[in-house]
Amino acid sequence: MGEEAPEFRVDRITLGSKDCQQNAIVVGDKTYVIGRTDDDSKSTFGIKILDKLTQTWIMPTVLGAQPPSKSHSAILVNEEKILVVEKGISLNDSIWFLEIDTPFVKKQRKIKGSEVVSWSKGVLGVAQKPVVISGPSGVGKGTLIAKLMKEYPLKFGFSVSHTTRSPRVKEIDGVHYHFAGRSKMEQDISEGEFLEFAHVHGNLYGTSIEAVESVTDEGKRCILDIDVQGARSVRASSLEAKFIFVCPPSFEELEKRLRARGTETEEQIQKRLRNARAELDQSNSPGLFDHLLVNDNLESCYENLKKLLSLNDDHKDSDGCFIEDGKATACYSILSKTESEVFLQSETGEVVKGAASLLAVDLSSLTGGAPGRTRGLKIHSINSIDNGLKGIR
């Protein structure tokens, strides 16, 4: 956004047609026009950018699922993102961010060589962070994840990666992996469809944005089984995740498991074992993994994994929302902004259960963010103490 401080100005232009509402947000030399345009058949949430210096309109590539194109209000949160609040839908679905210069958007802009913006959805309450599970081939990652998904099918969802490797006998396309051709996968990567990718054991593997988005859209906690390079890429991105590395009790045991699985040729086993040494070395990289789990006895390792994910005590997930009825239709619009908060006011005076007519969105809670990366938003009612609301930090 250049050297200058961004200009924090918000204009709302309501264009002539009754079904057409656009907001213009000025950021330095650019004006972002965000708006709904209706024709007879469909309603779209268009984004265009006016470059003040060249006096030209730029039509950016828009990544991520878009808001449901209702009436909205918008405000610049900081030089990275614009907050968009939709009206006439549930409060749970009404808070969105248009990322204009987040690290993810910068990276995608570089990959595509053209202007990119990206939508991400705000989720009330502290959403459960995705879980990245890495470890050498044969250590038991797949086995542990399968146990978790079996025990908690409603809580967790698996991020189905793309790979150029051939399917194993029992693997199903679209369930275990999306088995893809190299050129198509490379093309999709260059078009910004992937969150991360890496060359592993001679094949290309990657996590598409869609893979994560489809899990988080279902309200489930996303599990990513990716290699150490992928974990590093995710760690360097703005995605907030929990990073777990699974270690074997010994190298000999790892080799034994790989052979017993019987899914690789001798040559592939040798390659995987060579790579395992490097991966085990990297597991101690400072700041990369949050937890190391030794998979010796499967059952006790699984219990330890559950502990790390706060599953085997009576701990309720901390993704609860203080708004008791976040599903009820709401009509909040942006009132004003301070350094740390954006205030939303009920337009109709009607409030959803557990909320107040004035809400404050805590800007310090805006972590994570890119397509599919639903964020944990902290929102509190201004008269929260009187209401006896819970879950407010």
Ligand SMILES: Nc1nc2c(ncn2[C@@H]2O[C@H](COP(=O)(O)OP(=O)(O)O)[C@@H](O)[C@H]2O)c(=O)[nH]1
């Ligand atoms: N970076 C990255 N690694 C992946 C992805 N999907 C799988 N992997 C990793 O690729 C490696 C090989 O996976 P796979 O061929 O299924 O063999 P396995 O680990 O022996 O079961 C493992 O370390 C996986 O964690 C992905 O989307 N991105």
Ligand SMILES: Nc1ncnc2c1ncn2[C@@H]1O[C@H](COP(=O)(O)OP(=O)(O)O)[C@@H](O)[C@H]1O
């Ligand atoms: N704790 C364990 N003890 C013995 N065998 C295990 C254990 N965990 C997994 N296995 C076996 O080791 C093999 C490799 O496990 P898998 O889950 O496919 O590893 P990864 O997904 O890490 O490559 C499988 O045959 C699995 O049944």
